[in-house]
Amino acid sequence: MSSTPSRVHPAWLPPEALAPLTSGTAAVVGDGPCLDTARRELAGARPAPAREADVVVATGDACADDLGLAELPAPPPRGAVTVRTGGRLVVVGHDGAAALRGLYAAARTAARARLAGRSTPDGVSIDAPEQPRRMLDHWDNMEVHPVMGQVERGYAGGSLFFEAGRVRDDLARVHEYARLLASIGIDAVAVNNVNVHEREAHLLTDDLADVARLADVFRAYGMVTYLSVSFGSPRLLGHLATNDPLDEDVRAWWRQATDRVYATIPDFGGYVVKADSEGQPGPFAYGRTHADGANLLAEALRPHGGTVVWRAFVYDHRQDWRDRSTDRARAAHDHFAPLDGRFAENVVLQVKHGPMDFQVREPVSPVIAAMPRTRVAVELQVTQEYTGQQRHVAYLAPAWREYLGFRLDGEHTVAQLAAGETSPDRPQPAGGLAAVSNVGTDAFWTGHPLAQANLYAFGRLAWDSSLTAEEILDEWVALTFAGADDAALTRIAAALHAMMDDSLARYEAYTAPLGIGFMVTPGVHYGPSVEGYEYSPWGTYHFADRDGIGVDRTVATGTGYTGQYPSPWRETYESLETCPDELLLFFHHVPYTHVLHSGSTVVQHVYDSRADAVEQLDDVEGAWASLADLVGTAVPEAYDARVRERLAEQRRSAVEWRDQLRTYFHRASGIPDATGRAIY
Amino acid sequence: MSSTPSRVHPAWLPPEALAPLTSGTAAVVGDGPCLDTARRELAGARPAPAREADVVVATGDACADDLGLAELPAPPPRGAVTVRTGGRLVVVGHDGAAALRGLYAAARTAARARLAGRSTPDGVSIDAPEQPRRMLDHWDNMEVHPVMGQVERGYAGGSLFFEAGRVRDDLARVHEYARLLASIGIDAVAVNNVNVHEREAHLLTDDLADVARLADVFRAYGMVTYLSVSFGSPRLLGHLATNDPLDEDVRAWWRQATDRVYATIPDFGGYVVKADSEGQPGPFAYGRTHADGANLLAEALRPHGGTVVWRAFVYDHRQDWRDRSTDRARAAHDHFAPLDGRFAENVVLQVKHGPMDFQVREPVSPVIAAMPRTRVAVELQVTQEYTGQQRHVAYLAPAWREYLGFRLDGEHTVAQLAAGETSPDRPQPAGGLAAVSNVGTDAFWTGHPLAQANLYAFGRLAWDSSLTAEEILDEWVALTFAGADDAALTRIAAALHAMMDDSLARYEAYTAPLGIGFMVTPGVHYGPSVEGYEYSPWGTYHFADRDGIGVDRTVATGTGYTGQYPSPWRETYESLETCPDELLLFFHHVPYTHVLHSGSTVVQHVYDSRADAVEQLDDVEGAWASLADLVGTAVPEAYDARVRERLAEQRRSAVEWRDQLRTYFHRASGIPDATGRAIY
Structure with a gap:
């Protein structure tokens, strides 16, 4: 059972995340649903004329002069121009939506700077999305x-x-x-x-x-x-x-x-x-x-x-x-x-x-x-x-x-x-x-x-x-835990990097190996079932037998899927010599004794990586436990309870993945684990 | 989708099944809920005094004389005495329930005799259930x-x-x-x-x-x-x-x-x-x-x-x-x-x-x-x-x-x-x-x-x-198809014996082999999933690996389950020499190359029996198809439609069982099918 607090957690926009924007005076120039939203976000700040306000939000049709600026570059499509000067923040969006996004971006910039222990320098930045949709x-x-x-x-x-x-x-x-x-x-x-x-x-x-x-x-x-x-x-x-x-x-x-x-x-x-x-x-x-x-x-x-x-x-x-x-x-x-x-x-x-x-x-x-x-x-x-x-x-x-x-x-x-x-x-x-x-x-x-x-x-x-994934995590941590004091925030960021930076790689390491995919319980898609989809109509097979595993998708001897790639990838994936280890079984059917670029055999890789990944969960749990003294202040009690509940389930499930896959591959291959770790 | 007729099928008690009892005169002696039921069953017969009625139902406190009999043995507990004499039928139950059951038994006796092409001889029979509950x-x-x-x-x-x-x-x-x-x-x-x-x-x-x-x-x-x-x-x-x-x-x-x-x-x-x-x-x-x-x-x-x-x-x-x-x-x-x-x-x-x-x-x-x-x-x-x-x-x-x-x-x-x-x-x-x-x-x-x-x-x-199972099937057929003419009834019985006598053995032969059990889709328990329960918490494992399969339940080297049996079974099951083939994998873990009493190896038995069993479905379907001319008369159209729909699903499912198990055991053992039949 999940522990559910009665309040909804504010995610990465707690009131503190916007505090740097609402502590002085503010002006929102113009009308429209998004500018009205910006106005509500700044409601904590005293209103002031646009020329003088500490925080100004406007759209591209505003004049530099009206905003108290010497000059104002045109905001790019979907984007905004942000001017920081003498403690003032002016966000001018291409339209209301872009202006609103620019306001949130300013909060993000402030939070990231705080975590990095620096202030946000004056200057003009022009920001637009890489993806228009x-x-x-x-x-x-x-x-x-x-x-x-x-x-x-x-x-x-x-x-x-x-x-x-x-x-x-x-x-x-x-x-x-x-x-x-x-x-x-x-x-x-x-x-x-x-x-x-x-x-x-x-x-x-x-x-x-x-x-x-x-x-x-x-x-x-x-x-x-x-x-x-x-x-x-x-x-x-x-x-x-x-x-x-x-x-x-x-x-x-x-x-x-x-x-x-x-x-x-x-x-x-x-x-x-x-x-x-x-x-x-x-x-x-x-x-x-x-x-x-x-x-x-x-x-x-x-x-x-x-x-x-x-x-x-x-x-x-x-x-x-x-x-x-x-x-x-x-x-x-x-x-x-x-x-x-x-x-x-x-x-x-x-x-x-x-x-x-x-x-x-x-x-x-x-x-x-x-x-x-x-x-x-x-x-x-x-x-x-x-x-x-x-x-x-x-x-x-x-x-x-x-x-x-x-x-x-x-x-x-x-x-x-x-x-x-x-x-x-x-x-x-x-x-x-x-x-x-x-x-x-x-x-x-x-x-x-x-x-x-x-x-x-x-x-x-x-x-x-x-x-980078690490930069994004920094942003998210700094915004989410904006209410923490500086020392606490630094510790939380360190703990969450320790828990999360490699978390997907770890998940991969204790679940289906080397790009083979699936091996999950049919229907629910949670938890191991090595042969769960092997005789199903879903087209998701691994073809494991006593000798080897993998799907031959080469042009030479397989389904020809590699031929759908442009060069150089079609050649890279086609060849056992150049196919990356992590996708080996997606593209090739190989014997369990096949030697990876890493130097390990396929089956020993299965044995090792699953066992190693589960061992790493000690560090994950330890990182969270290291924040115990912050629970009730920087970390809400319900948040902590939920995280610990999930960590316990993660360990249970990861052990199950490890043991089932190690046993399955041992039964199939007959090859012992060279490290001598227990196989059930 | 099942074809569902609007009427409920009468199962083995269509009106015709009771017709031999309701064609003359009848008397039910006494009162009570079961005797009232008997009275309703005989409602088609004209009422007559008990001494003279063609069919009489009574309980053990009735006198022979009142029923028009020379003598009347005491009905046994839970049972009835049935007297047939000169075309009369007298059923005397130990109590009302037993009398009612005796009445239905008389219908059954008549139906079975009809199918056998003989009449029911006069005489006294005393019938009581083997199982009191x-x-x-x-x-x-x-x-x-x-x-x-x-x-x-x-x-x-x-x-x-x-x-x-x-x-x-x-x-x-x-x-x-x-x-x-x-x-x-x-x-x-x-x-x-x-x-x-x-x-x-x-x-x-x-x-x-x-x-x-x-x-x-x-x-x-x-x-x-x-x-x-x-x-x-x-x-x-x-x-x-x-x-x-x-x-x-x-x-x-x-x-x-x-x-x-x-x-x-x-x-x-x-x-x-x-x-x-x-x-x-x-x-x-x-x-x-x-x-x-x-x-x-x-x-x-x-x-x-x-x-x-x-x-x-x-x-x-x-x-x-x-x-x-x-x-x-x-x-x-x-x-x-x-x-x-x-x-x-x-x-x-x-x-x-x-x-x-x-x-x-x-x-x-x-x-x-x-x-x-x-x-x-x-x-x-x-x-x-x-x-x-x-x-x-x-x-x-x-x-x-x-x-x-x-x-x-x-x-x-x-x-x-x-x-x-x-x-x-x-x-x-x-x-x-x-x-x-x-x-x-x-x-x-x-x-x-x-x-x-x-x-x-x-x-x-x-x-x-x-x-015997065959005798029971005869009874059931004769009662269920009581409305068919004699020739049709004989053909239906022959067809259903061909379909049903060996049907469980056939089901066993295309599903889990040699007493190993399960191998079904988890939860629904329908259709094959060889490893479906192998890593589950339900205690239903087969321990198949590349070398062999089965659960060692012996005292000598296994779980000791055989020791729960009295002699001679504990010795019979304990020993590979005496354990019957059909229970081999329930009691022993053996290599795929183990030779059965039948002379086949375990793996070849898996290959052969699954393929043979599916081939037999031709005869099953053929037997039902042989009745096509009776559909609409002796066999209701909806009945035929439902049977054919189920036979089609049985074939689909049996083929799936056959192919998945043959492939699974081939992948595990690496041993080819000696007959050369296709393994996918």
């Missing part, structure tokens, strides 16, 4: 799904948006949430699950007034609202005979439905669609392509400036395990790469970062570089479906940063490809970054309080992928 | 359990008794069901799940009036009603501080609660209790024994003539798979054998037929012979939890007959031990036979229409364990 997807159901619960793959309580089959009456918590998102630069939110069940399908029509209430909240924080819609809506909601994207009645139905949406929500973002995937309807049923499908919705949205976010997560989830030639990893590229150039301009193709499904270790999806004339968004998963479900500490930023910095076409990073318009050969505009949120009604938002850092980091990396 | 347990929940549904391990729709959290208003279907049970000699029914959830606990108190309505129905068919009760009732319902069986307040609470039950239902049967098992409360929490626990309830029931049915299914369901010394198979004997002689006279200890949990192949539980001073009942499972869940044809009678005929102490059969009082050394009176029912609101009662035969066979074997 920074979206959070929510897999929230309106009704509690009999298998998936209220929030699909959610580990933090119920939905912030929905309760008992409808949008909540009280949206105070959504306001708090929107504030957190604005502070990390998110600009779009999809409020419902991409698996659109019948009830949720009606959000598009019957429940528009309630969706508008959610959009009102997000608008005040600079975000537009998206809906996940069912491709089957024309039949389901419109009672048409077909959903065929080329059918005139279907096109008319979508146009009219979309017109009604915009009549209610003029700045509506658009639609998110999971089609022909895991049972969702799609264009395949009518012999149409996914371009036909996406363009149908794009046509309806275009007059209003809306966007279709079309997911590339399409594969055969009814695969026969006996079929060794079909390779799920190939599916997205096989389906979508041939369609490059055929999507309308307001279609964004959203591609999971890896070819499978958010495993702890996957290669980068080759689709991201395969469609230069398509707006490609990269999808990450903040919710820890396969990374410990917010019971294990797993700070995801190091992996995300690695993906985003990966030069997939040999030249551009994934972040650059998502941000678009990288070269004349790659003329597509931004797809941007999207992620599946990890929040819920839990008092700590995210179940594990430390999992807040993952949501924080996603926003920050979408803004600037050059930030 | 013949009980059906229902694992029905009042509310739909979030995991287990309305009927735990039920595969035939909802509960006949409960709907939406209460006893049904309309009990017409319960009447039909009680009639079916009376016709096979059942005399006791427990109406609710042995896993007593909070709602169901209240049946004992708040819902007594509704339980009484159920008891009224069963009484009219010669059955008493039991409730499954929670050992935690004093705290849960009585708000006492403890459930300690030696606490005075607890004893008083049970006495008073029981007095109230009998005030409402004077012939109430008693309580069924699952204590200290799989999370249910029990006496262990208070440092008391199960004898203390059972005797607590026995004390409350004794003044009213009630019985405690105390289940011996007690084991550690939180076992650590790393612990190779704990053996779940030992648990019931370890817990209960030392308590022999300490249970009150009105306690029946109900023991599952095997030491594990209703696997397709288990040895007989040694507990059944280990407690000569205890009333031991043997529990069978009619619902096919581990035998295909009423989607596979699996006629269970051959296995039950084998268990019941097994001479567990070297002298007495299991049936004799359950029937009690076998010798001065074994003074205990009857425990009897119990089984978990397989019925529900399904229009065919049991999901698979052919699974009706299992319910039928349980009742018949509890009555007479010397009946």
